[in-house]
Amino acid sequence: MVLSAEEKAMELDWNKRMNVVKGLLKPDSSNWTSFAGTFGYVAPELAYTMEVNNKCDVYSFGVVTMEILMGRHPGDLISSLSSSLSSSQPNWLQILLKDVIDQRLSPPANQVANNVASAAKLAFACLHLNPQFRPTMRQVCQALGWLPLSKPFSMITLGELFGY
Numbered sequence: 001m002v003l004s005a006e007e008k009a010m011e012l013d014w015n016k017r018m019n020v021v022k023g024l025l026k027p028d029s030s031n032w033t034s035f036a037g038t039f040g041y042v043a044p045e046l047a048y049t050m051e052v053n054n055k056c057d058v059y060s061f062g063v064v065t066m067e068i069l070m071g072r073h074p075g076d077l078i079s080s081l082s083s084s085l086s087s088s089q090p091n092w093l094q095i096l097l098k099d100v101i102d103q104r105l106s107p108p109a110n111q112v113a114n115n116v117a118s119a120a121k122l123a124f125a126c127l128h129l130n131p132q133f134r135p136t137m138r139q140v141c142q143a144l145g146w147l148p149l150s151k152p153f154s155m156i157t158l159g160e161l162f163g164y
Helices: 006-011 014-023 044-049 056-070 075-084 110-126 137-143
Strands: none
Touching: 014 056, 014 110, 056 075, 056 110, 056 137, 110 137
């Protein structure tokens, strides 16, 4: 993959990565969900029950979006988020987004920072353990209109993106 090669990852700047995230979706297409998953990208409920629902693709979109932002598969992050959700004081709430995204690139600025934060917030919504609380793919498409930041990019925590 492009992101695992140092030189190629550097060529894929934040603007290009945001275009990749937007390019994952074709809002006017009707996609059928069928099982053809890869370990680490499949929704937990599908992995455990083999029951396909319309939120399985949403989960996979969240994984791929975080992989684009982080420059590597987000499996460790997803595992730590899942396991700490049950604790009364999850330690990841104070982790800064800027410390999670791909460190090989300069931090995003201006509108690109808005887009990166919006994409991360959307990805976390897609990764919700309970599929009933995930957005639909239609909502994901609509959300890619990008929202303005409420504070400087360097101060945004994962907890804020998760809605805590």
